[in-house]
Amino acid sequence: MAEYGEWNRKGATLSDKTVIKDYGVDREFIVKGIRAGKLEFQERSVWGNPYFVILRRQLKQYIAEELGDNHLSGIIKQKKIHTLKKEINETKHKLQGLELELAALEKKE
Template identity: 35%
Template sequence: MSQALWTKQGETLSHKNACKEFSLEEHEIFEAMRAGKLQYKENYAHGNPYYRLLRREVIDLAIELHGENFFKKQELEHKMKEVTNGINSCKRKLKKFEKEKELLIKKLDHFDK
């Protein structure tokens, strides 16, 4: 087990995020952990335990369980969700700025009178 992978950003993920990102069931991850297919480290967030997993091993497990095409489709769908969330975030920020702009225009108009 290379310690470098555990500290490198983006190389690990929690078992909860692995379920969401790769459409895996928790029991599939736990079975793979017990079988030695997944290396893990137990961490705690606000007193609640979770398992950190190596992303590469989770990808290999997803391909093994569901096939290459399913994995690629899930990867694209996950990326699509991220992009959609980013777009929606930008739209919310734009609305906020437009409201602020309207207020500033009204204040400027008040000075002209």
């Protein structure tokens, strides 16, 4: 069962589309968990397009039970690696821009 206010807490819920993208499972896996009573959900829609909202805590527990802790930790690790690489590339790009700006300023002197 969901804790009091868990549905309203920031970061506590995920849409089915986000689950599929971030955790590498398919929609059938989610529906199977809902039917088994392992996942609570709310049905919502945007511009007439329906989607499920699932509690992150229950999803992680369900993935660990069904696919194993290794699958879940591997996915979390890959997501962290992707985030770090993206941040490194953004920082490199920003540094190059700053170096060009500095060179232009030094040239004017």
